[in-house]
Amino acid sequence: MADPSRNSEFERMARENERLHGAVEELSILNDIATAAGSTSSLDRVIELIVHKCIKHLKVEQATITLLDAKRDDAQFRTMIRGADTSHEIRPYRLDAELAGWMLKNQKPLIVNDLASDERFQMKDGDSSMVRSVLSAPLLLKGRIIGLLNLFNKRTGNFTDTDARLLGIVAAQSAQIIENARLATEEQSLKLMQEEMRLACKIQMDLLPREPPLVPRYDIAGTSIPAKLVGGDYYDFIRIDRRSIALCLGDVSGKGMPAALLMANLQATLRAQTAVCRSPKECLERSNELLYRSTDADKFATLFYGVLDTSADRFIYANAGHNYPLLLKIGCDPQRLDLAGLVLGCMEEFHYNEGAIDLGPGDILLVYSDGITESINADEDEYGEERLVALLRGQCGKRASEIIQTIVESVRAHAGGAAQSDDMTLLVIKRES
Structure with a gap:
């Protein structure tokens, strides 16, 4: 007859191993993102690196980062990576207004494992077969939402609360990294513009x-x-x-x-x-x-x-x-x-x-x-x-x-x-x- 205490111990150990595995995975993706982001100050490159790491660690088919422009009523979509291959294809992608609107209103992770049957989000004909499930987390900076981190189509099984927790942590770190890259990009753009103006001024004065x-x-x-x-x-x-x-x-x-x-x-x-x-x-x-x-x-x-x-x-x-x-x-x-x-x-x-x-x-x-x-x-x-x-x-x-x-x-x-x-x-x- 099996010893109930031994079964309980095995279950406890299994849960502990799962927890430790999750913690290692969490530290691994955060370290990967921090290391990758530290190698560049380009906003586009930082976004691309974060998306790739999410595809790899969370085992999804697609991922996007959507940056919201405070000067516009709609979302400005910065980068989309389709698939986990090394070609890192970049192309614009527009989430349905209902999905972006939900995130702007609730500002917390969202799991949708059957997008086609979810009445909150009306998919377009071409999108319904392409996007089956969604895990989305807000990019929050000092209580202000600056964008969304979205995962599409988990390769095996459904998105879980553990996935949502991990993506929320990744989004929190990514928001500051993206903001730093944005500021660095703006500073570089300003320097380039000032240099262009200086050269233009010299041309004008010489004329x-x-x-x-x-x-x-x-x-x-x-x-x-x-x-x-x-x-x-x-x-x-x-x-x-x-x-x-x-x-x-x-x-x-x-x-x-x-x-x-x-x-x-x-x-x-x-x-x-x-x-x-x-x-x-x-x-x-x-x-x-x-x-x-x-x-x-x-x-x-x-x-x-x-x-x-x-x-x-x-x-x-x-x-x-x-x-x-x-x-x-x-x-x-x-x-x-x-x-x-x-x-x-x-x-x-x-x-x-x-x-x-x-x-x-x-x-x-x-x-x-x-x-x-x-x-x-x-x-x-x-x-x-x-x-x-x-x-x-x-x-x-x-x-x-x-x-x-x-x-x-x-x-x-x-x-x-x-x-x-x-x-x-x-x-x-x-x-x-």
Whole structure:
């Protein structure tokens, strides 16, 4: 006859062995995840490693990590690993809204061993045969759910409470590991963006004139002050011959490296066309056509372009969607050169009009970007053209560079400490005699 006490002891030992086996398995997967995560700071790679370890240790067919984006109403699905092979196929995967919604509401592990018959989760036709069972645990960080760790289709048997407990522990550790990787990835992305902006700034600064041209009987100056590290404003002086010089000021779309590259394209185009075109109108028409053909649909530029003929003291100009320049003649109020035209790069063919002014002694022409008039203060009050006109009235006795300095100081005083979203660029032409 069997000894009941011996059977009881065997059962106790079996339970203890099972408990110890579970503890070893628990320590093994946690150690594997910690070791693997310590080998990389890439968020995608960390997610991939965690998913692989879960597939291996918990013996399932599929696993996902779903990261929730707090800025969006729906879940952002980061990575899916299908199967436990070494190919680590990565592809997006969308859980049913009911499953994600349940986890967001309850924030605790969920076991569903017969998904097809569970009325809480309505599977799509294509999913019902693929996903048979689910074990899901929330990724919680300081009481806030940042995502889900999901296992699909246990290879043998059903998911158990022991599986749920183990996955809950793994999810708790993984949440902090994922957050650390996310922060590291964001920091790396920021460094790369800052380096790109630095390079773009260098490109932009190299494109701008180092000093204004020396033109007999004329005082010319220009400046561009980026609102951020790199903006889209551009100005240039292009010598045509001994008596003529082209002057332009524009604003290309975008910021950063795309703006710097578009600016380089615009400068090269304008300089090439200035050499062969006989008039501002023709130069803008040819430049517009070339930019349209060589850039994407979202790339464009405003531009004021004019040619100063010093032998005749005459300035001929055309405008491609840029702010109207201001002309100040001695004894008169500033007037706008309100010739309009389409921005460059939006339409392959556009016919621009030309305007012309005669410059007398003391006359001042001011060309500026919208960063001047659209500069705002803490009350979101714009500097505006009216203030600029009023300021320009008192600048007759000043040199071109002093006029620019006065305007910049006035705009900055108006803005106070308010951050500005656009560049400030100015070009002044003054006839001295």
